[in-house]
Amino acid sequence: MKNNTNWIRVVVSCVLVFLAAGLVSPASGQAGGAQVGVFQTYAGKPGTRLEIPVEIKNVENCYAFDLELRYDPQILSVEDADPLRDGVQPALGTFLDAGMVLYNTVDAENGVIRFVMSQINPSEPKSGSGVLLVLYVSGLKEGESALELTKADLATREGQLIPAELVSGSVQISANAEESSGTAVPVQDPTGIMIISTLAPTSTPTPVPTKAPATPTSVQAAVVEETQPPQTGAEEQNVTDAQESGTPTLVWGLAGALVIAGAAGLIARRVKKSKELPNEEER
Numbered sequence: 480m481k482n483n484t485n486w487i488r489v490v491v492s493c494v495l496v497f498l499a500a501g502l503v504s505p506a507s508g509q510a511g512g513a514q515v516g517v518f519q520t521y522a523g524k525p526g527t528r529l530e531i532p533v534e535i536k537n538v539e540n541c542y543a544f545d546l547e548l549r550y551d552p553q554i555l556s557v558e559d560a561d562p563l564r565d566g567v568q569p570a571l572g573t574f575l576d577a578g579m580v581l582y583n584t585v586d587a588e589n590g591v592i593r594f595v596m597s598q599i600n601p602s603e604p605k606s607g608s609g610v611l612l613v614l615y616v617s618g619l620k621e622g623e624s625a626l627e628l629t630k631a632d633l634a635t636r637e638g639q640l641i642p643a644e645l646v647s648g649s650v651q652i653s654a655n656a657e658e659s660s661g662t663a664v665p666v667q668d669p670t671g672i673m674i675i676s677t678l679a680p681t682s683t684p685t686p687v688p689t690k691a692p693a694t695p696t697s698v699q700a701a702v703v704e705e706t707q708p709p710q711t712g713a714e715e716q717n718v719t720d721a722q723e724s725g726t727p728t729l730v731w732g733l734a735g736a737l738v739i740a741g742a743a744g745l746i747a748r749r750v751k752k753s754k755e756l757p758n759e760e761e762r
Contacts (some may be wrong), residue, residue, distance in 0.1 A: 517531060518646055523650070531614040531616060545593075604636050
């Protein structure tokens with residue numbers, strides 16, 4: 480537990496370094512043209528399960544995204560895509576590689592879905608069109624619910640925001656709706672996703688999960704702990720200040736991905752050095 484805690488502290492400290500150095504920028508570096516959202520109108524009977532993809536189209540060099548989508552909780556119920564974790568979560572689509580997830584929640588009372596993730600090294604940026612998320616919903620009663628995309632921040636590997644048009648869809652629940660004959664939408668295996676909710680900016684304490692999130696291996700934690708000093712009280716205050724100042728969650732995700740890539744390089748150098756030591760002693 481101590482190793483994991485120190486590893487998270489080091490990641491947060493390095494994030495602040497990246498932000499201070501200007502390595503992660505909210506400035507746009509691409510022309511418009513990308514679209515994100517729900518591109519169809521769906522229909523189903525009450526109690527029928529529907530699979531709804533949240534898609535991305537015509538994007539270039541996408542590496543991370545931060546989405547918020549709203550629906551009517553009186554009309555729709557969102558089903559859990561990952562029974563191994565507490566709460567209700569949508570499924571990650573296959574457009575981006577499974578990587579580091581900072582936020583994956585469904586607020587069933589207010590009808591708000593939030594998902595923030597970034598690929599990690601050695602994944603390459605993705606271009607084109609595909610599915611970012613898959614929502615599993617069922618109708619509670621007859622009526623219509625909008626699927627309103629209220630936030631869609633896309634970013635390159637360097638942290639530059641990608642302009643995108645937000646597209647909203649809807650779901651019509653009716654006893655007279657035709658039965659859906661669509662095939663299942665492919666999704667990522669949730670066990671391949673690294674959950675780092677500790678980095679998600681929030682003004683209130685985050686409850687401790689009952690199930691352990693994915694963590695780095697013991698050798699990663701040991702290497703980072705050995706080579707990095709403990710975080711001081713001033714650094715902890717800087718983390719709090721950065722969170723309260725509204726630093727975009729997507730920026731935290733990208734910076735964290737860069738930190739993980741740097742940790743991997745550090746491990747490789749350590750292993751190489753340890754192999755060379757016996758030869759030097761023989762000489």
